[in-house]
Amino acid sequence: MTLLSEIFEQPTCLRRLLEKRVRVEAIAEAIRSKNIQYVFLAARGTSDNAGRYANYLWGAENGLPMALATPSLFTYYQKPPRLNGALVVGVSQSGKSPDIVSVLEEGRRQGCLTLAVTNAPDSPLAACADLVLDIDAGVEKAVAATKTYTAELLALGMISAALKNDEAMWQDLQNLPGWVEEVLKQDEAIARMAQRYRYMEQCVVLGRGYNYSTAFEWALKLKELTYLIAEPYSSADFQHGPIAMVVGGFPVLAVAARGKVFDSMLEMISRLRQVHHAELLVVSDDEHALGLAQSAIPLPSGIPEWLSPLVGIVPAQLFACHLTQAKGYDTDTPRTISKITETH
Amino acid sequence: MTLLSEIFEQPTCLRRLLEKRVRVEAIAEAIRSKNIQYVFLAARGTSDNAGRYANYLWGAENGLPMALATPSLFTYYQKPPRLNGALVVGVSQSGKSPDIVSVLEEGRRQGCLTLAVTNAPDSPLAACADLVLDIDAGVEKAVAATKTYTAELLALGMISAALKNDEAMWQDLQNLPGWVEEVLKQDEAIARMAQRYRYMEQCVVLGRGYNYSTAFEWALKLKELTYLIAEPYSSADFQHGPIAMVVGGFPVLAVAARGKVFDSMLEMISRLRQVHHAELLVVSDDEHALGLAQSAIPLPSGIPEWLSPLVGIVPAQLFACHLTQAKGYDTDTPRTISKITETH
Numbered sequence: 216m217t218l219l220s221e222i223f224e225q226p227t228c229l230r231r232l233l234e235k236r237v238r239v240e241a242i243a244e245a246i247r248s249k250n251i252q253y254v255f256l257a258a259r260g261t262s263d264n265a266g267r268y269a270n271y272l273w274g275a276e277n278g279l280p281m282a283l284a285t286p287s288l289f290t291y292y293q294k295p296p297r298l299n300g301a302l303v304v305g306v307s308q309s310g311k312s313p314d315i316v317s318v319l320e321e322g323r324r325q326g327c328l329t330l331a332v333t334n335a336p337d338s339p340l341a342a343c344a345d346l347v348l349d350i351d352a353g354v355e356k357a358v359a360a361t362k363t364y365t366a367e368l369l370a371l372g373m374i375s376a377a378l379k380n381d382e383a384m385w386q387d388l389q390n391l392p393g394w395v396e397e398v399l400k401q402d403e404a405i406a407r408m409a410q411r412y413r414y415m416e417q418c419v420v421l422g423r424g425y426n427y428s429t430a431f432e433w434a435l436k437l438k439e440l441t442y443l444i445a446e447p448y449s450s451a452d453f454q455h456g457p458i459a460m461v462v463g464g465f466p467v468l469a470v471a472a473r474g475k476v477f478d479s480m481l482e483m484i485s486r487l488r489q490v491h492h493a494e495l496l497v498v499s500d501d502e503h504a505l506g507l508a509q510s511a512i513p514l515p516s517g518i519p520e521w522l523s524p525l526v527g528i529v530p531a532q533l534f535a536c537h538l539t540q541a542k543g544y545d546t547d548t549p550r551t552i553s554k555i556t557e558t559h
Numbered sequence: 560m561t562l563l564s565e566i567f568e569q570p571t572c573l574r575r576l577l578e579k580r581v582r583v584e585a586i587a588e589a590i591r592s593k594n595i596q597y598v599f600l601a602a603r604g605t606s607d608n609a610g611r612y613a614n615y616l617w618g619a620e621n622g623l624p625m626a627l628a629t630p631s632l633f634t635y636y637q638k639p640p641r642l643n644g645a646l647v648v649g650v651s652q653s654g655k656s657p658d659i660v661s662v663l664e665e666g667r668r669q670g671c672l673t674l675a676v677t678n679a680p681d682s683p684l685a686a687c688a689d690l691v692l693d694i695d696a697g698v699e700k701a702v703a704a705t706k707t708y709t710a711e712l713l714a715l716g717m718i719s720a721a722l723k724n725d726e727a728m729w730q731d732l733q734n735l736p737g738w739v740e741e742v743l744k745q746d747e748a749i750a751r752m753a754q755r756y757r758y759m760e761q762c763v764v765l766g767r768g769y770n771y772s773t774a775f776e777w778a779l780k781l782k783e784l785t786y787l788i789a790e791p792y793s794s795a796d797f798q799h800g801p802i803a804m805v806v807g808g809f810p811v812l813a814v815a816a817r818g819k820v821f822d823s824m825l826e827m828i829s830r831l832r833q834v835h836h837a838e839l840l841v842v843s844d845d846e847h848a849l850g851l852a853q854s855a856i857p858l859p860s861g862i863p864e865w866l867s868p869l870v871g872i873v874p875a876q877l878f879a880c881h882l883t884q885a886k887g888y889d890t891d892t893p894r895t896i897s898k899i900t901e902t903h
Contacts, residue, residue, distance in 0.1 A: 252644045253597055255624055260799030270629055275638040280599055280645065282626035285614055287768050287795070291819040294619040300596045300644055301624065314795070359800075417761055417788045424631050435800050442804040444761045444788045451631070451658070451902040455604030456703075456779050459893045460786040475635040479903070549803045558795040559823070 218357040218546040222532050226392040228352045228362045232369050242346045243377035249328050252300035257284035257318035261360040262306040265367035268428035277378045286314035290559045295321045303327045308363040309555045310338020319343045332370050334363050357547050358554050359439045361532045368525045387519050397515045398529040408510050409537035417444035418466040424476035429524045436535035439549050450483040463492040470527045471499040474520025498530050562701040562890040566876050570736040572696045572706045576713050586690045587721035593672050596644035601628035601662035605704040606650040609711035612772035612868050621722045630658035634903045639665045647671045652707040653899045654682020663687045676714050678707050701891050702898050703783045705876045712869050731863050741859045742873040752854050753881035761788035762810040768820035773868045780879035783893050794827040807836040814871045815843040818864025842874050
């Protein structure tokens, strides 16, 4: 099974990318040499979820506000906004989505510094960027992206560490492949756990802060692979209306890693369990949070919050993969979608 | 029924707000007097959908890139990004959500120009803003916001017209209340149409460009009121994976107004009908798009694309209201949620 083997390739891919510290520091130096006021980031699908991660990480660690681009302003409307002061970033596995390429081309036309984060250094996206970071994850054959997602997160995390010139962050990064390996050891347990959800038709996926990205990416894998209706939310947005749809037994998947937003996630999980009698599947490094769940997936202890999305997505990938098998679907070539989606 | 009567109040509310042109022009003048490089906008729930509208409108018509704020960076993480060059905007019906207030307070602390768009000019949000635009929609009693949503969109649209000093846009705005009145005449037809969806449990809502906001707001009304799983997408993001979940008979709700993104929406709708055999409910001013749908809700002709979200959301509100009744739920006080959600 290609999907599962690509999930298992992740520690190797992450180690290979970690060796590019010198290259990433050169990129950071080029960024620091400009007077960047904010980041304008264009991405779609899985890469857009990597952008959601950078939105928090670069905001918190590097003080950089981030606008997530609306590519149709550049393509259909042909009314791109003024980008002076922006670092224009495109994130794309294939580097081929025409709308993402358009955003970088316009950024370059307006004289902005442009950066491509891609698995295809010879792609059209890379060709129109001043700076290219090749995530070097190897060919990804499964339609559902896994190893390129964690590699994109790592690339964005390394850029953050380099921009901040923060040795402690670089040290944390060295531990990442080992944590991912620890999670992969739970593969069989997660395969058994997935059986319970064989007939689940819809669910909600919650995460907050850095793990807002994890909620989106977990939901996307479920939609692509298992054809579930899986809707991602921050726990805050969920309270502003959508929580109304939770009835007894309604499945809620949650990523609750220790850190600044943990208490608010725990409060939401407790309320969902105790007041709404939801069914909970929780990925966490906290025993109390795990104890509230019908299905608990523990994370290794000691992961700093900013790296928790890179570890926390791995059990979610495994869960999506095994649920796909339990439902009798094809993990490598889901119906309807293709590897490269050429949106304009 | 409070909800229905508030939906019907909209032409009156819109006319009242349109009288504030002088006030809006003064706000625009204050914004123009600063060297604004981008907009940093904070909102939650329905108001966040109004922010999605401004993201397109202010980008296309005013050349302003927009970053949608991640409020938890200001509250839980206490690591707000550097906001120099930003116009910091808070949009909130009640003006009371502490996290949205935090973003404006930080903007002011950093010396940015701050703007509050709110239905509560004596609220904490208004108190910490340099500029306040009171949307003056009157007290909204139903928990699901309707008249304050269209009033927020209108406020953001008026600011766009004033910033651009575009008399043609102001002329278009004068026609808005009449178009909304025309749509309201379809109330009975929409009530009958809603019967067909009595047992619908999940759906997808599609929109693109300016009407990306409409897809999100329609889905939110359905979730709040009917407890449906209703997931919003741009047609572009939908292609990047989630389309895999569409099987024969799967209900897709779509807003397809004529304009720059219409052809791409029409292509998606055609494909969903002809290839995937989806069930389609389409809101459109185009006969071909309406002809593809099992349930068609026509919009008045002649609406410019940039105003189509203000008219197109009205049949969606009526549909959500009548479906709530068909399902036997309470339209005025949905379970679980409250009017003011105090997220941090």
